[in-house]
Amino acid sequence: MTKPIFVAGAGSWGTALAVLVAGTGRDVILWARDPEKAGAINAARENRRHLPGVKLPETLSVTSDMDKIRKAEGCLFVVPAQAAREHLEAFREASGRAAMPVALCCKGLERATMAPMHRVLEEAWPEAKGSVLSGPSFASDVAKGLPTAVTLASRDESQRNFWLDRLATSTFRPYASDDPLGAEIGGAVKNVLAIACGISAGKGFGESAKAALIARGFVEMSRFALALGAKQETLSGLAGLGDLVLTCNSSQSRNFSLGYALGQGEEAQSYLAAQKSVAEGAATARPLVLWARKIGVEMPISEGVAAIIDGEASVDEVIDALMTRPLKAEG
Numbered sequence: 001m002t003k004p005i006f007v008a009g010a011g012s013w014g015t016a017l018a019v020l021v022a023g024t025g026r027d028v029i030l031w032a033r034d035p036e037k038a039g040a041i042n043a044a045r046e047n048r049r050h051l052p053g054v055k056l057p058e059t060l061s062v063t064s065d066m067d068k069i070r071k072a073e074g075c076l077f078v079v080p081a082q083a084a085r086e087h088l089e090a091f092r093e094a095s096g097r098a099a100m101p102v103a104l105c106c107k108g109l110e111r112a113t114m115a116p117m118h119r120v121l122e123e124a125w126p127e128a129k130g131s132v133l134s135g136p137s138f139a140s141d142v143a144k145g146l147p148t149a150v151t152l153a154s155r156d157e158s159q160r161n162f163w164l165d166r167l168a169t170s171t172f173r174p175y176a177s178d179d180p181l182g183a184e185i186g187g188a189v190k191n192v193l194a195i196a197c198g199i200s201a202g203k204g205f206g207e208s209a210k211a212a213l214i215a216r217g218f219v220e221m222s223r224f225a226l227a228l229g230a231k232q233e234t235l236s237g238l239a240g241l242g243d244l245v246l247t248c249n250s251s252q253s254r255n256f257s258l259g260y261a262l263g264q265g266e267e268a269q270s271y272l273a274a275q276k277s278v279a280e281g282a283a284t285a286r287p288l289v290l291w292a293r294k295i296g297v298e299m300p301i302s303e304g305v306a307a308i309i310d311g312e313a314s315v316d317e318v319i320d321a322l323m324t325r326p327l328k329a330e331g
């Protein structure tokens with residue numbers, strides 16, 4: 001008998017991935033931190049809060065018991081980035097410090113340490129065999145079986161093959177990559193840039209402004225990731241440009257929607273406090289720009305987003321500062 005896949009985190013993305021894998025006939029255990037919510041999702045056979053309208057396959061069970069990870073052959077880790085460390089530490093203990101395949105599916109940097117998720121995994125669960133799953137993929141699209149392509153990155157070929165074998169379906173197409181850093185940085189940075197595009201839309205700026213933000217944002221993303229040792233082909237691919245284009249163009253994106261609200265004059269912290277879903281770019285903007293400054297990489301759009309989120313500058317001040325920067329050569 002094959003062992004189940006454990007999906008840690010029952011938000012919209014964790015639930016969609018659990019539905020995807022269970023849809024292939026595999027056993028899946030979906031972990032939610034709140035026992036009452038786990039029970040309600042199991043009983044309704046639907047995650048009404050985070051993925052309404054999607055029926056859970058029979059091979060999917062929902063639990064709040066971390067120890068169930070011991071039975072699993074691999075873990076899709078889908079807890080928001082700011083809570084990743086404490087959860088990875090807890091799952092490590094619950095698994096008996098297992099040398100288990102763990103695919104990181106969250107898109108963010110840890111605010112307290114500037115660490116990307118693979119470093120958090122190395123520190124919190126050193127025995128785990130890490131991969132990164134990233135790319136343009138709205139949870140509701142994947143759960144509905146709409147065609148989607150993503151990047152599955154690991155330095156270890158056996159890990160790539162492990163996850164390709166368990167995730168690929170006729171509608172979900174993971175492409176293998178040996179550049180987890182590039183895949184991860186692409187996913188984290190695009191969230192910050194999607195906030196900028198949302199702000200532009202909320203201000204009523206036109207399509208030209210959005211195209212300029214995407215193009216200049218892509219330069220920022222590439223500059224930063226290349227300085228860290230990522231590959232350009234990863235950034236030009238699904239996990240970089242692909243996800244940037246998706247989230248900068250859709251009101252389905254929580255990061256774009258946050259930006260839109262800011263552009264309409266809402267205040268960041270009160271908007272965020274009222275949300276039931278996570279907009280990772282809000283917490284990632286600050287560690288991103290601190291890390292970029294540390295390695296001498298200019299990221300003016302991300303700097304502007306961080307300043308707005310942290311209440312250091314108004315939207316209009318940031319726009320003015322961006323448009324009046326000294327003229328320079330493109331690149």
Ligand SMILES: NC(=O)C1=CN([C@@H]2O[C@H](COP(=O)(O)OP(=O)(O)OC[C@H]3O[C@@H](n4cnc5c(N)ncnc54)[C@H](O)[C@@H]3O)[C@@H](O)[C@H]2O)C=CC1
Binds near residue numbers: 012107137278280
């Ligand atoms: N929703 C999507 O379409 C996609 C999301 N992602 C990424 O997946 C990760 C998870 O996001 P979603 O599933 O969309 O979440 P969500 O926004 O649908 O729901 C948030 C989830 O996080 C949990 N949560 C909130 N604070 C927590 C804490 N302190 N500790 C533990 N759990 C906490 C909530 O209980 C809930 O299950 C994020 O990093 C996101 O960027 C990646 C690709 C697609």
Ligand SMILES: O=C(CO)COP(=O)(O)O
Binds near residue numbers: 107137138
């Ligand atoms: O990462 C995503 C799609 O690839 C989801 O984007 P949001 O978190 O902005 O909704």
